[in-house]
Amino acid sequence: MFVKKKMAIIALTVIFSLLLTACGQQQQPVATKADDFVLKIGYSGSLCEAPVHMAVEKGYFAEEGLKVELIKLAPGTNFEAITAGKIDASFGLLASLMQPLSNGLPIKVTTGLHTGCDKLLVPKDSGIKTLADLKGKRIGVPSMTSSPIIFAKRALADAGVGVSEKNMQVEFAVFNASDLPIALKNGSVDALAMNDPTAAVAQKEYELITLADSAVTEPYKNQYCCSAYVNDNLAKDRPEIAAKYTRAMQKASAYIQKNQDEVAKIQVEKKWVAGDAAFNAKVLKTYNYVPSVKGAYDAFGITAKQLQQVGMLGSNMDVEALHKNSFIFLKDVQDSVQ
Known part of the structure; x- marks a missing residue:
């Protein structure tokens, strides 16, 4: 009887120790530092x-x-x-x-x-002097969802030029950004909507005139x-x-x-x-x-x-x-x- 009782006490002690260890582990989660x-x-x-x-x-x-x-x-x-x-x-x-x-x-x-x-650019000898002059013209853009086309549509709309599906008074044509100046030079488009630095480079190389520039044109600047x-x-x-x-x-x-x-x-x-x-x-x-x-x-x-x-x-x-x-x-x- 004494031996059995001693063994039971030892078993309970072991179980209690295991429970304490498990609880201690639960109370110490793995740290994650920011x-x-x-x-x-x-x-x-x-x-x-x-x-x-x-x-x-x-x-x-x-x-x-x-x-x-x-x-x-x-x-x-x-x-x-x-x-x-x-x-x-x-x-x-x-x-x-x-x-x-x-x-x-x-x-x-x-x-x-x-x-x-963002910039809206035209050749210096194009005869296009204002945004309103772009009615009926073709504008080259890098994509139909890019910032340049968004800026162009905003500026044109503010100038009274229709740019919505119900009243589209210009045409937008997509070209690779590097090809846009060439498209303007060969007459495939009448104007460019581009962003820097490619816009500034094209402006310098091809002597382009700025119709609108989001960095300097009111209210966009x-x-x-x-x-x-x-x-x-x-x-x-x-x-x-x-x-x-x-x-x-x-x-x-x-x-x-x-x-x-x-x-x-x-x-x-x-x-x-x-x-x-x-x-x-x-x-x-x-x-x-x-x-x-x-x-x-x-x-x-x-x-x-x-x-x-x-x-x-x-x-x-x-x-x-x-x-x-x-x-x-x-x-x-x-x-x-x-």
Whole structure:
């Protein structure tokens, strides 16, 4: 009896110890540190993408304690990459986000970074002097959903030129961006809608006249064109990472505003972009690199309403809801940095 009782006590002791061990394990979950997260940022190497370049070169990502992996993407593939989960964040033209957002693109805009980018150009001897003169003309564009065609439609509509399906007074023709100047030269089109740096290069090489420039033409010059954005999951689950990314991009943008010559030189020397540094600096100086969350939000609202008016957003689309749902206002992110 004594032996059996002793064995029973030992068994109970072992079971109790195992239970304590299990409970201890349950109370100590595997830690996941935000510092271990590596943010995957998509970029394509365009000139105005300078905030991404400078956030790396000037250490603003590191200053925020942010680990990043930059992923080079082919132009026009950012949306595919972020939808597929290949990247967590990127940089893009605000107007070109609107149609994809209306179709469910899973991103949130976090801040505006600068104004400018898009131009509407014609040959100097074309006889076309105003936007109204483009009635009945053919305009070359890089795609039917790109920022240049959106800018062209907005500017033309404001000038009284019909650009909706019910009242189309111009024709748009798609060419590869590199082929657009050639199409203009050989008469395939009468005007070009392009964005920088290819627009500025074509303007210089072919002596083109500017009918409208979103960097200098009222009221567009005061409206933000490019923004930083993150995917929905990051915005929801890791807002502190989204905030670090946004702050770094804002700091980089503010730095560019005061140091365009240096920035252009770094971009070329470090092979972020091609071209001549002095020429690129002149283009950068036409933009306003004062980052603003509110600036992007306000520009989105103005542009979205115009896109609905010209038929680029559906008539049944709730533009106000689209406007509100496309942004996230992050804690500890200032409206602007100068």
